[in-house]
Amino acid sequence: MGSSTFLLFSYSVVLSLATLTLSDDVYFEHSCNEIRGNYTANSNYQGNLNSIVSHFSSLTEFNYGFFNLSAGVSPDNVNVIALCRGDLDQHQCNTCLNYTATELERFCPSNKEATAWSELCLVRYANRDMYGMLENDPRTCVYNLANASNPRKFNQALSRLLNDLKSKAAAGGPLRKYAAGNATAGNLQTVYATVQCTPDLDKRNCTTCLTYAMSELQKCCYGRIGCRVLRPNCVCRFETNYRFYNQIAVPLPPSPTTSSPTSIGGNRNN
Template sequence: MSYCKKWLPLILIIQMIIPMAVSQFEEFVCSTTGNYTTESLYRADLNGVLRSLSSNMNAGGFYSASVGRANVAALCRGDVQLNQCQGCVNIVSQTILVNCPNQFGAIMWSEFCMVRYSNESFLGRLSTSPARILYIGTNSTSPVRFRAAREELLDDVRARAADGGSLRKAAAGNTTGPDDQGIFTLLQCTPDLSAENCTRCLVEAAGYIQGYINDSTGIRVYTPSCIYRYVNQQFYNITRLQEPLVPASTPPSTAAAPPPGVLSLVPPPPSPGNYSLVEVFKLGI
């Protein structure tokens, strides 16, 4: 399946009730660029990297590697403890092969981590597709003032997330919107991105919700390079986010970041692998 430049109006809206235990959230996408055999060298390389993912996660909850033709990355939500991160990555790195048993590329998100792989290099490259959006079906009672308060908060948190180092690019914050409604957000990028491309990713993630679910009191946008999330109650561990991170003696292998991108709401060129379009899910809470 190929992309076209004007694909946002073609977004497929799928209404699906997700259980209240949102910690069980899982969503995956398999690429359509081709298949391999389970006996191939690619599968052997992929198996080896996936088996080692959880044990190689750095202090910030990120690891990327290239072995043979297999390029793999894992990212944990910035506020989870390392042992919880490793447990999540261990499960997802096994489950992703069950869901996408012979596709050259795949990505899987869960509540606390993401695992991604491809036979084409993507390390250090910005990618905002495929994307998955979850939202709460309750809208703000004062949408204009709500959006103003939300955007002021997100501008601040986005800048702090992009300013993060090579171990973690994540930040959180909160404000009080109209009618004393709380707004709590956590924004995060894969730390192999430059500050400019982290900003661009989060801006483009925010652009997905405009015109569809812009006034919802809770939204998550999952992309391969960044996570955009806010809700009306605190959901993150701010203490963990404020902990100083100490780099390991041997840092994870990552590709060099590309030159800074231009800040824009226009989606970038398709990432390695052809995937389905954006899908939107309604949270049953």
């Protein structure tokens, strides 16, 4: 993919999930794709995009936090991939997707293709099919400014933990590819981590995406006590001395099936 515009920052104050509200989400990141074309105000494309974004606040199907939505027909069709963190319930997921998609439209008011990551979910939209496609861009990394007391031992423990979580997430079925866990990282520090792929990826591509993410994490965040690597198809995050995720994720059905694309009512051309 071509050049993108990033909002990128490092965070030095750790906010717990219990106190963080979506209206002041310091974890929000976005990328507006400048080469995939623009839409005009009040166009069919904007109408189709708005119809999907407005749908997020009233989703009745939980679908275990993953959505593949579409509206309209070519050349004004809009496709959306949306993913909530694997430990969220439906209300938390709907709230995050509605917030993140609305903010993304605000930050990228005319771009046909854009991506946003927030504390609890990611949203992508484009005028092309993205389902099942492993993509390298856009991507970014945000980290805590504080350093671990023993970076070498800390990163050894972190690497073992992330490799274990990567295997578990990649082995997940077509509804959810998510894993969370913790490890002792020296000097009585506990590191907590989550990894997740969009479940439209197969096992091999999920493994590849998380391998890339972990490689970027080593370059961007070596020795830091907290970091997030954000990619179009997967995310990787760790924090030290506080658990930022729920211990128990919403259970999956006994025999999960592949998620099907959902068409949202939008503008249709003659």
